[in-house]
Amino acid sequence: EAAVTQSPRNKVTVTGGNVTLSCRQTNSHNYMYWYRQDTGHGLRLIHYSYGAGNLQIGDVPDGYKATRTTQEDFFLLLELASPSQTSLYFCASSDADWGVNYAEQFFGPGTRLTVL
């Protein structure tokens, strides 16, 4: 089974602070994703990537940057955190073909971020 790990598992920061969330997958999947989960909104796609150096814009990208440094590692950056970014963040990976995405996604355990 695909392994996706996230760190940290919990993070508290203040408004205006910088936060980096990390994700690593060990199954050489080409696609990686960042989602946020909020009650009433389900899972919303922030950014995703097809491979190292590639970045695609998701549905709720404002206030977030992301970088895919290697096949395994995908980072989510909040440079000026705001309370509205308090959420549960999930990373996922999948072995989809480029351009058409019908593959299963494998999710990490999540990072709970609180912005005070």
Added chain:
Amino acid sequence: QQKVQQSPESLSVPEGGMASFNCTSSDRNFQYFWWYRQHSGEGPKALMSIFSDGDKKEGRFTAHLNKASLHVSLHIRDSQPSDSALYFCAASPSNTDKVVFGTGTRLQVSP
């Protein structure tokens, strides 16, 4: 923005009962559908996929897809307390690599 609407928001069934979830997409380009389940404190995990019109059965789980009406459903027969979780449908269009998740349905199975 492409959307996937799920209903109901929450559902309570007795142990051994049938649980049913519905999902309607907003875009006819959505062609590939998955159902995911998320237990409390964990990340979502895939239950099953359905890509063709009709029914697909895997054990106690049956998915149904009707592309003409943009509707997909999931049915769990003989529900168990361990099925208590949050259920998501996810849809992918045929013309992009984006995946859109629904808002989720929370299932509670009481012993």
